[in-house]
Amino acid sequence: MKIGNQTYNYLEEYIDSVRAKGRYAFTLEELKDKLEVTDKAILQSLYRLKVKNKIVQIRKGFYTILPAEYSRYGVIPSNMYLDDMMVSLKKNYYLGLISAAAIHGASHQQTMETFVITEKPALRDIKNKKLKINFLVKNEWNKEDIKKVKTEAGYINVSSPELTALDLLYYVEKLGMNRVITILKELVEVIKPSSLAKTAKNYSQIAAVQRLGYLLEYELENEKLSQVVYNTIADKKGVNIPLMPGKNKKGITNTKWRIINNINIESDL
Template identity: 45%
Template sequence: MAEQYKYLDSFIDVQRANGKYSFTTENLHDQLDVSENALKKSLQRLKNQGEVVLIRRGFYVIVPPEYRAKGIIPTSLYVNDLMKFLNRDYYVGLLNAAAYHGAAHQQPQSYSIITKGITLRPIRNHKVSIAFYIKKEWDKKDIMKRKVDSGYINISSPELTALDLVNYYKEAGGFNRIATIIEELKEAMQADILIETARKYEEVAVVQRLGYILEYVLEEHEFSNGLYNYLESINYYPTLLRPQRKKSENMITGNRWKIVPNVEIETDI
């Protein structure tokens, strides 16, 4: 059994030497000539020692000594490999993307991944919290590559991040929080790129809400005027600032965004 442990330890050493923080059981079966039972026992030993963590069935991450106290490595170090394992196109979004762009108002409680296809169960335990959000489509031009120690990860551009924060306002902590983050995020945004990203965004109501927040909450007129010029070129209709199941009896908006302000928004800044 000690010899079998050596095989697995050597395999992990090679992974780390190649800058990898993860592996799959398929990798192990391909490269190690040991029985299924021996492999399970070896993996259990490493799990008990805190040297590896099972993230999703068949997918493990390696925990180097410098991360043992935390019990897990940062999600950014293995997210790209995880999504390859799941065979999904993806990008890191919402609060995590905002943090990469310098809008780190608060440490995100969960790691947000936008992906396509059928719904994926979240990964949540005492060490890991990853939430998956499904989208039908996005433009690759709105996705950026960000360098991390293990390679590159996909993140949403500042402009796409702002729109997504409005779209997933509940998951991002509510309108007050996202307004605060967008206030910081706008330093990394460009007005012309925001317009182009908005043109491709699947929900026009999200563009209306973002424009309203930029104008009335953040008093950011360069960005808001650009979005309004885009909206003038299409058909858009009165909508609630905060979506709700029951439609408001009074849909009078009183603003150019055709937004019914059914909630007050205040930033924390």
């Protein structure tokens, strides 16, 4: 019992030191390196801290500290530990889609879900009553399109408004077209034409570029941005593609963008 209490006290001291450095997360491996006690003693002490609502296990071997101001929620915002978690997994990543859009000002779409783009092999989504982190896989992205955004616990990788817009159309099947249009209506306000031109030119999923350009022109009526997108793919477009993938391919075909309009769009705004 005495050894157990000693380990628990050491663990509390370590957590205090983590917080003093401005971090809210730690790994089991870190603890094993710091504390010269058995794995069993560490796990027992971690369990006691979880029961006392002082820490939260996010995934196997990764824990977050739960300050008093977040105790009623049972979890801290993912922005406060995501970078630590991805570093511990040795994974390149960026916060994307709805999560990135919220950071860029599309506040209407703030959600309890977190969307993270990462590299292969895929990570298992984290889902429970208090938390939902969706991991989506992408083969490649340009570092220039990723911004470092300051959080309470350091910095986090976030897709630029321009990359966010294109990704929304790349993953549109997972989000739904109405939801995507709603986000884009707010996101276009912070999209820069010069940045969009560069990002769209280097974006490897041409279908997403076509869909974004079409929506900018016909749904959002933003001629300036749609022309920027068109200039990047005017000589690249291949076969006609449906506006909404996975649906039937019946609808009026737009020859400029080679888009088959196969869906009725209704914004949530």
